[in-house]
Amino acid sequence: MIERVTELRAHLDAVRGRGATVGFVPTMGAFHDGHRSLMRAARAAHDTVVVSLFVNPLQFGPTEDLDRYPKDLEGDLAAAAAEGVDVVFAPPVEEMYPGFPTPPLTTVSVAGLTGGLCGSSRPGHFDGVATVVAKLFSIVGPCTAYFGKKDAQQLAVVRRMAADLCLPVEIVGCPMVREADGLAMSSRNRNLSPAEREAATVIYRGLHSGADVVIGGERDAGKLRRVVANVLTTEPLVRLEYAEVVAADSLEPLEELTGDVLVAVAAKVGDVRLIDNMTIRVDARGAVVDLGAIVAPTVEGLCAAR
Numbered sequence: 238m239i240e241r242v243t244e245l246r247a248h249l250d251a252v253r254g255r256g257a258t259v260g261f262v263p264t265m266g267a268f269h270d271g272h273r274s275l276m277r278a279a280r281a282a283h284d285t286v287v288v289s290l291f292v293n294p295l296q297f298g299p300t301e302d303l304d305r306y307p308k309d310l311e312g313d314l315a316a317a318a319a320e321g322v323d324v325v326f327a328p329p330v331e332e333m334y335p336g337f338p339t340p341p342l343t344t345v346s347v348a349g350l351t352g353g354l355c356g357s358s359r360p361g362h363f364d365g366v367a368t369v370v371a372k373l374f375s376i377v378g379p380c381t382a383y384f385g386k387k388d389a390q391q392l393a394v395v396r397r398m399a400a401d402l403c404l405p406v407e408i409v410g411c412p413m414v415r416e417a418d419g420l421a422m423s424s425r426n427r428n429l430s431p432a433e434r435e436a437a438t439v440i441y442r443g444l445h446s447g448a449d450v451v452i453g454g455e456r457d458a459g460k461l462r463r464v465v466a467n468v469l470t471t472e473p474l475v476r477l478e479y480a481e482v483v484a485a486d487s488l489e490p491l492e493e494l495t496g497d498v499l500v501a502v503a504a505k506v507g508d509v510r511l512i513d514n515m516t517i518r519v520d521a522r523g524a525v526v527d528l529g530a531i532v533a534p535t536v537e538g539l540c541a542a543r
Contacts, residue, residue, distance in 0.1 A: 238314060238325045242376050245326050249287070249378055257284035259380040261406075263373050266290045266327075267307035267424035268316045270532065271414040275383040276320040278411055283381065288317050289373055290327040295340070296365030302510075307427045326376075333372060344368045347394045347401075350488050354390045354481060354501050355512065366391055367398045379405040386529070387413035387421050389499055389514045393488060413514075413529035415441065421513045421529065433507040436474035440502055440513045441528075443468035443480070447500055448526040451517055458482040458491040461500065469504060478503040478510070485516055494519045 239245045249259055260279030264272055279286045290313055297303035310327065317325050330337050344364050350356075351363035374382070384392050396408050414422045419441030420434075429437060447465040455461060459482075466480040483490055485497035498517040503510065516527045 238327050240326075240328050240332065242328065242332060245287075245324070245376060246378070248324065249285070252285045253379065259283060259377065260286045261373075261377050261380040261382045262286070262288045262322075263370060263382065263384070264288060264290055265292045265306065265424065266313050267309055267427065268313050269414075269422045269424065269426075271385050271387065271422040273316060273320050274414050274530075275385060275411055276317065276322055278409070279381070279383050280321045285323045286321065287324045287326060287377060287380070288322050289377075290325055291330075291333060291369070291373075293333075293365060293369040294330060294337070295334070295344070295368055296362050298359060298361065301359070302425070302428075302508075305428060307424050333369065341368070345371045345398060345402075347398050350390065350394050350397055353483070353488060353490070354479065355503060356390070358478060358503070363391070363394050367394055370395050371398060371402065371404070374399065374404050374406050377406075381407040381409055383409050383411055385413055386410045386516070387423070387512065387514065389485075389501060389516075390488060393486070412527070415529050415531050417532055419445070419531070421511070423511060425509050425511060428509045429506060433474055433509065436472050437506045437511060439469055439472040439475055440504060440511060444500065444502065444513060444515045444528060448515060448517075448528060451494065451519075451524045451526060456494045456519070458494055458498075461494065465500060465502065469502070474506060476505040478505065494524070496520075 260283030262275045262279055292306050294303055314325060334341055345367040346364045347367050356363055392410050399406050399408055418438050420438050443465045446468050447461050450464050462480050462482050466477055469475055469477045480502050483499050485499040499514055501514040503512045518525045
């Protein structure tokens with residue numbers, strides 16, 4: 238494990254100096270099989286794999302769950318070692334933000350992609366995400382970075398930020414990974430009570446119902462949105478925050494399903510906020526729906542879509 242920026246930079250400069258490639262997986266820890274699938278994808282494609290483990294305070298609002306966010310350093314280090322990770326970068330907060338809790342004077346903001354979906358209820362969240370990811374890319378240097386598609390808005394923001402700032406990083410989006418009952422894997426699932434954990438499966442059922450109507454020929458985005466939302470509102474322990482149908486690249490709301498579509502959901506289950514999504518590709522031949530992978534996918538075919 239490395240905790241200091243200068244040490245990690247020196248190590249990776251030496252790695253690249255030998256002609257080796259670097260795969261990078263940014264995380265906030267509390268690893269589950271979704272995280273591990275990203276590590277496997279990086280391990281399959283690169284000589285050296287780096288995983289960062291940093292719970293970023295800049296992306297949490299004052300009333301959000303920073304203090305409750307799951308932490309398991311010992312378990313995370315064991316999981317990373319089992320996946321063949323070469324370096325875990327786990328800096329203290331003062332290493333990433335000197336002077337903390339005073340906020341940094343320089344932050345990164347991505348306009349146009351952050352106002353809707355989670356951005357509407359979490360002001361400043363994506364500025365915190367873009368800032369920490371830009372810092373991590375600067376520290377790690379030229380690499381290929383792997384992100385899960387469950388955080389679809391985050392992935393879009395990171396892609397745009399890296400492109401706009403000409404960062405020497407290739408961004409790879411990997412399929413989300415689901416539990417056997419369809420619940421999207423999330424570190425926050427650990428905070429669900431048994432009853433809440435059971436109730437949370439309604440999110441997948443709502444998306445699946447939406448997929449069924451699209452495969453059946455529905456192309457009205459408003460009707461699709463209502464189908465998904467109506468299923469979620471049947472569960473009393475779940476409070477729907479949003480169910481939106483947007484263009485997958487711009488995240489702009491749609492009236493008609495065409496091209497690459499993102500159906501995104503956020504809901505509170507008890508006090509735990511969960512997000513989920515599915516993607517749909519609609520053309521003259523019909524619709525292809527991607528709901529992610531049940532349980533852990535194999536490395537073969539993983540992250541083929543970039």
